Amino acid sequence: MPMIRVEMFEGRTVEQKRACAKALTKAFVESCGGTPxxxxxxxxxxxxxxxxFGGRLGSDPKE
Incomplete structure (x- = not known):
């Protein structure tokens, strides 16, 4: 079974994650085959x- 791992800054809603899961699943099936x-x-x-990233924490203020 294909496994997709998504790491991102916290703060997305359940609805956003649901929409992302749907979009990623569709894209994977269309490009690589398989079933949802x-x-x-x-x-x-x-x-x-x-x-x-770039030697700075994501919480550091932008210069």
């Missing part, structure tokens, strides 16, 4: 201070 029932998606909410 076989697709698994895991959402991981990450606090901004636990994610860094």
């Amino acid at each position: 029932e076989a697709i698994q998606i895991v959402f991981t909410d990450v606090e901004k201070h636990d994610w860094a």
Whole structure:
């Protein structure tokens, strides 16, 4: 079974995650085949201070 993992900053609503799951499932089935029932998606909410990019934490103010 295909597994899609989505890591993003916390704050999305259940409705947003539901819409994302639907869109990702549709895109995967259209591009890679399979059935929607076989697709698994895991959402991981990450606090901004636990994610860094470009040497800065996501919670750091923009310069």
